[in-house]
Amino acid sequence: KTLIYDNKMASATKEPSLKKLEYLSLVSKVCTELESHLGFGDKVLAEFITEIGRKCETVDEFDIKLKENGAEMPDYFVRTLLTIIHAILPPKRKTEKEGRKGNNDGNDNGPKASFPALNIGDTKDRVKELEKEIEKEARERRNNNNNNNDDDGGGGDREDDRGSRRGRDRDGRDDGLREEDEENRRKGYRGNRSDEPELYQVYKGRVTRLNDIRGKEGLVHVSQMATRRIANAKDVVKRDQEVFVKVISISGQKLSLSMRDVDQNTGRDLLPLKKSGDDEGFRTNPSKGSNNGSTTRTGLSGIRITDEDVGVPSRRPLKRMSSPERWEAKQLIASGVLSVKEYPMYDDETDGMLYQEEGAEEELEVELNEDEPAFLQGQTRYSMDMSPVKIFKNPEGSLSRAAALQSALIKERREVREQQQRTMLDSIPKDLNRPWEDPMPETGERHLAQELRGVGLSAYDMPEWKKDAFGKALTFGQRSKLSLQEQRQSLPIYKLKKELVQAVLDNQVLVVIGETGSGKTTQVTQYLAEAGYTTRGKIGCTQPRRVAAMSVAKRVAEEFGCRLGEEVGYAIRFEDCTGPETVIKYMTDGMLLREILIDENLSQYSVIMLDEAHERTIHTDVLFGLLKQLIKRRSDLRLIVTSATLDAEKFSGYFFDCNIFTIPGRTFPVEILYTKQPESDYLDAALITVMQIHLTEPEGDILVFLTGQEEIDHACQCLYERMKGLGKNVPELIILPVYSALPSEMQSRIFEPAPPGKRKVVVATNIAEASLTIDGIFYVIDPGFAKQNVYNPKQGLDSLVITPISQASAKQRAGRAGRTGPGKCYRLYTESAFNNEMSPTSIPEIQRINLGLTTLTLKAMGINDLLAFDFMDPPSPQALISAMEQLYSLGALDEEGLLTKLGRKMAEFPLEPPLSKMLLASVDLGCSDEILTIIAMIQTGNIFYRPREKQAQADQKRAKFFQAEGDQLTLLAVYEAWKAKNFSGPWCFENFVQSRSLRRAQDVRKQLLSIMDKYKLDVVSAGRNFTKIRKAITAGFFFHAARKDPQEGYRTIVENQPVYIHPSSALFQRQPDWVIYHELVMTTKEYMREVTVIDPKWLVELAPRFFKVSDPTKMSKRKRQERIEPLYDRYHEPNSWRLSKRRA
Template sequence: MSEYIITKAKIDRRKSHSHRRQSIPDESRETSPSRSSHRSRTPIGRNRESDTPKTWKASSERLIVLDKNDWDVPEKLHTVFSDRKSINSSSTSTTENERRLYSKTKSKSSTRQSNSRSSSKCSANGRDNDKSDCILRDHRTLPGPKKVYADEEEERIDREFYLQDEQGGYHEAEESRVFMGSHEKFRAMEEKIAKTRARGETKLKGMSARASALNADQEAWETNRLLTSGVVATKKVDTEFDDEVDARVQVMVHNTKPPFLDGRVVFTTQVEMVSTVKDPTSDMAVCARKGSELVRDVREKRDQAKMRKRFWEIGGSRMGDVIGVKQASDGQDTSNESSAGNADAENDNPVDEKDHVSYKAESQFSTHLKKQKAVSEFAKSRTLKEQRQYLPIYQCREELMQVVRENQIVVIVGETGSGKTTQLTQYLYEEGYAKYGMIGCTQPRRVAAMSVAQRVSEEMDVKLGEEVGYAIRFEDLTSDKTIIKYMTEGVLLRESLREADLDTYAAVIMDEAHERALNTDVLFGILRKVVQRRTDFRLIVTSATLDADKFASFFGSVPMYTIPGRTFHVDTFYAKSPCEDYVDSTVKQVIQIHLSHPPGDILVFMTGQEDIEAVCYILAERMAKVDGAPSLMVLPMYSQLPADLQAKIFDALDVRKCIVSTNIAETSLTVDGIRYVIDSGYCKVKVYNPRIGMDALQISPISQQNANQRAGRAGRTGPGVCYRLYTERQFCNEMLEAQIPEIQRTNLGYVVLLLKSLGVRDLLEFDFMDPPPQDNITNSMYQLWVLGALDNTGELTDIGKKMVVFPLDPPLAKMLLFSEKLGCSAEVLIVVSMLSVPNVFFRPKDRESESDACREKFFVPESDHLTLLNVYHQWKANSYSNQWCTDHFIHAKGLRRAREVREQLQDIMKQQRVELISSDGRWDVVRKAICSAYFYNSAQMKGIGEYVNMLTGMPCNLHPSAALFGLGYTPDFVVYHELIYTSKEYMQCTTAVEGEWLAELGPMFFSVKESYKSRLLKRMKELETSQQMETEMNMKVIESEIENEQIEKDHEADNTKQKAAAKKNSCSDIFKKANKRRRFGF
């Protein structure tokens, strides 16, 4: 069966050519009105002057499928759709048959003249020689298969009629249809549109993929609906609507591991993973996994209130403005709260347009660390000097300094409030150690480093940032005058890369070592070697627990000094029975203290931001129902809180304060006036999850040492009380004595990278106090190998040496370096800077829907990373305005901090000779750079908004705040920054990527299905790669053996020389003694 798929334009062209070549009388060549009328209605995109038909758009692009065997008309009639030569050869017979056929149907066609102008003209001129313009329409006179031809021709006439109606009216003149029949005008219009899009005035280039996908889906749906409804008839319908040009890429997943990770090499003595829970079946462990029921209720209430406000309230909306409805009055407080995050909005002074700042001069937190006012009676009645003399450490100052002078390493044990954090640095300064270098003090948290530095500067009566300063990541408030420097442990760790012996420091105090942070254990091994190389260096390790024997034995049985006594007495009360909901019990305890206990501020320890906000919300709700209750100021405290709101906990108020905090307030943070402490018994710890291949925060019971630390917060400035929301039996039986060190439960990617850069080739040779598990080190090294930081033998590559210089996670450092190759390092620098600061979007209470609407304005539909880039660009375009940030619910201080981070990273890029290149709006290139860092966190679409991790098979979901969520375009492949756990596994910060990018950037995991001609070739390629890596590994083993043999030979040679020198010295001594005896006559 032969089929013809032709367009109306092609039919007209063939008819016109056939009649030009026919030899007919002159009267037959006269132009009929029907013909001229028909040719004047050329569709858009069809050039009458050229023979090439254009592609028709939307409804004008229709296909007519004709089957030659279905027509029951004379054979010569089919030559209309045949080759031009056959038409010329049979024109005479075709004309006679058409005349006979049209004469039968003329009477029938005259009844349809009112429906179509074209059909009436065709009937009136049915006897004309130009038979190509005449149409068979009366299907009742054509029996059998002839009806198909008539129906299709009738449908063609109807389509033509409606098409003319869409193009400006059936009776309008030719000049009203601007582009009809004019190829030059149509091409000029297309060029104009292309130039407009190139300038970015119509849409962003990064949205082209989404737009093309939406257009393809809409066209397929429109064709399907037209075919289903019968408006368009076709002989052959493709119901699957697969586009061969835009076929989906099939990505194959495979797993390749380098030979140094196949198990033959042992990196640690700790083989098994370490559990962070003492008994997984205990009541506290079960309660931690189950979570708080009250928090879930609060979450549901907020969601319901959000939906009710969205659908029923019109205050503050456009419709409300039209009819005069004002916004609810309760929004006044929330608006003040939103402006609290941008306190400088009223001083809206635009800065210089040049994107250059000094990240030292523009430190964020220092502007909020005001001089603390005395709150307690103890602080009000004594001067700072008298307060220093009252501390327990002052009573043993001389004895302690004598121990420090006699020993290079000293371990000091002092309970919370003994004064070791603020006084030891000043004692060393007063003893003269600052003559040989700075006195450094490390803190596990940045808030502690800043607050302690502020306190010491007040006691020394100097300006913060001069003689006393602090340094945290991306913020350095020190100067050439600085002699006492407080810093986080990561800052000192990075300084060890530049100075292996830390020559700028005369003494280092490692404070709060009992917390055993990740950087703490690494610093232990580094400082231990520094002490061996520098005899003038002093190392002091402080701990608030009495099990400091482990620290003393690690450094070689060094002396341990204990500071006696606690400052004030603290009473501890346990719960009578295990509580089912720790959030509800916390709220009840706060209300009881506030209504029935003497004055004094309250400090509450919770797990995280969601629990803290729930406690604050419920407290405000229940206190509002109590008649005549005294005022209570509830202040949250967590790491993601803006700096100015964090600093509010130090302000002196006339009302009772209730500080609801994470364990950030557990150590080295003294808030004057705290008298009551409520301990929930839980905290969030970072634990490596091998199922997802990354760290995750999970709620778990605290340790006994943490519980004692929390209780000590109540006795810093006066007698206090600690309420523990767990029983004494649970304290003894269900809590670990000490928290599991972070090095044994988290990802060690950056630590391995740092140790490799320090020259530690074998991790077994490094001095770990507690060795990390084998699986943690293996997974971390595997991630570094995937990113290209390690080669096939486990050695550091050139890109790995550059990655370690940046104070970033390895994936972000890889993204920044790879962006130079793609020509988009300027944009990626901004993306990395925005990811290195807390979330810049602010969601005030009771205004979530309004803030979400403002956030959606910045969405780039293909990427959350590009959304952050868009926010920064818009902020820059508005002259870095604080008021603009307030209007759009954005933290101005977060953006300014991102700007400072960008400046610091740009300085490091200049040092590493990484060129800063702009992509000029090619955001697809930026997405590819993001894919180069996170292709191992790739997910494939499973359903609408549902994905599955391509490597682990773990289900993932788009977060409701993602730019890809609910926009109608669901990409096949995405990469994400991290996973968060709430009710589901949500992908945080997602970007759509192409399947070809995954195969190009992650060949050890992915390959395109069409990239191999057969499975045999694929297996051969995998075998070749495996053999190549095995050869490199064997060469490394041989080189290491040769190197070890050379080291042994050198060692033997040194021993031989030493023995020869000793023998020579012995002979010389014997000779000298003999000469002496002869001289004296012996």
């Protein structure tokens, strides 16, 4: 239609020059969009549309205005145009006349104006439509699988089980599908065809012979026979059987065929491929050359699948060799020293040499794609500065300086320890140390050298204080002589049982305050069950930690008189120990969040109890907002929020000023002592204070708060040495460390009372603030610091940072000294620092960590207006924008910032977005079986162990699993080897692998497999094609790409940050050019963990929204920043070539 408009430009010409540039940029952008979607890009027309958009607040208003002027455009295009207009020039800007009429409210520079991406309207209806589409696709995929399974015969236990669960009723398919099948059958193989086979056409054939797995070319490879993993081709087909096959690769006279992609009943192509030129709407990289000869399709994960990904590779990848290397190999072959088959360019298929064109493989230069999507225009890190979260109230104060100094001291102590290890190794006789340094030692020599290294390390790694603390027989705390009923009645909450039940009855929301050990976690749920609340639904109780959910559920099951998993159960990530009869359910807060994703009304629950709410985990904060909305819809639901701290007023005010129920605890007065001057080295000050208390104060145990394991170990070592130096005339001081990595049987020793005449000192992290109650503590030493996980949105990395604690945490620590009797709290900071440098409350987790998974979950619930979501403490807009930018790059969000079908499927997996994208990409690439295993192994942590007395054997066993492709493939090799040994425990012991970790990985894998079964996602094995696996890893973790630095180590692509491969990696000695890592670990350097070799071109192929090929006509940013090292004589100093260094 013809658009009617006035030929005039509005007030842009009267605006200042900067505003004019913004306006012209916007008009240019609108012109480009008009040209792309409508085929014409008239400038005057773009100006007129821009003026209309600036005056419209909503999409509907903009659409009406356009139609009034004679323009009818698609809804999605109208929304896109308005988003672009508002992103560059927000609607608050009006013409001069309207501005003079005066409405000063238009000058709103708040978050909604600055971050329109966070102000998108909620789309719960759209999310439900997405869910219906996904379910429909799953049903169709199930029908296809059923058809294939009927024809496969046999098929394996897993497929039989899956088929029986899904049913085999093909009669339920609609007539349209039947007609489509008939049409495809007619077109598929009965139509007029040429005699020569055509690529990606389906043919009816007959099995002539069956070959082993090695027969690939011109045949149906075993991996292409069915969607499941097949050990032998005879399990699927037999001689002279008629089958449908699809040609997936043509190499000369050789054909590669596939049965997996064809319906064996009808001949219908299940995965039709089309030419890349026909694939419209895909956002490609403008600088990337066209690939006219390739055939591609867009897969489930949104990545483009080429014929190389689908079929078996016809040629193995060539290693680029330099001219001297080729000449050397040629001379060796000619002289007969080197066999032709050992030459890297040998082709075993043709018994000849593969031709490598000189200079055909050019170095690919990859850089970040800085094109911003429409909904993020002007809001990303490319357009504005993004600073880390502010975790110091006063960055210039004494506490900030002390934290910085301690971080430097930790690094210095670590370097000293490493130097001592190197010195000890150097003390080994040279003739024994030589085999370790020799790259080609004689048989057995390196083993002897490594044993000597192990002897030295063993003596150093096991200090005396650890032998004294851990060398005794294992104990598990004191065993109570009271019965279960008597123990329940001795808890402080028992006296208030009736009052508590009545308070829950009278109040829909109730805040319960009680000290640790008062019994609120284990007793409240049982009291409500006895009061009859389980007749209307379950009683759910959330815990911030996995271990707490399991241990509390086990204790309550004992008191309730049932087996764990029956009336009382628990649910944590990758583990569900509940049943149909479960009425009391303990779970992590993340699991309840996933239940809301499935059922937004939590219709199965009558009571929800948020325990330990004072810890303010990210999941708890999101639950606050969701449950606050839910209790408005469900008047029958009861919500209980429990806390061990005194900030109950904040919880009460958030939940509609609800009532507070206080459980009085056994508290005694505590004397607070401050330092007169700031302490620069708080660790040394804490040790001096411990010695002072032990030598001068009356009996009573000491509790010291430190930040982490490394600090605690160093403090224990120093205390042990100082006590040893005082001799035996001083009373013994029992030193007991507590941190999360310590086994539970070791941690339980802190609960044992000290023998008469002795004193114990417990050196703990902030886990002892509220989660543990230790009797006998009279003295608390509080340096005022803790480690917090902080996310930097600019770098996209999490890091543990030593930060000052809050005033609330300081009060909580002081209260630990008043549980048994009157006590003292030694605060190693000034009273002024307490008042002026500490925040009143701790910074909640939601304001300092990565929000990728949280944003994806809220989007999956249809919540797009994140600024309007009722957070108790809202996260920074920059952190939300960074999360949305990551989700957009992964394909979870579209150009308008709305959830895609891929994003909805990613939200179903209890994984971080990169891991879930990696899993879904593996379905497209045909390697989901291996990726399932890799993800499960990553989730379990370290699987190897090195006993100090057998370090050499452990290293040798571990090296046998190393894969040249990377650490993820090494983890896969370990699991597959364990699986081949029927999941044997003795095998784990022989190979120095932790069997508990492998069993945990097996459970995680089963849970992920059940989610894939729910959506009927195929579990396919890639066999030995590790390229597919590495591509799938790249599809999820392309953010973590790093390139080898010419000087030393690697540099990340995103921030050009120097990083290094960890010494325990399988790639430590290989140092490939391009890698992708799973995470960074900061010790003496930034080390990359779980590293995989990649091809740089995959970054552009699999993440075109994040990477692009550099313009070959310009110098890339990396090359501009690269430092050029001049050549020099190895026998002289590096700078000896300079004129200034030469003699006159």
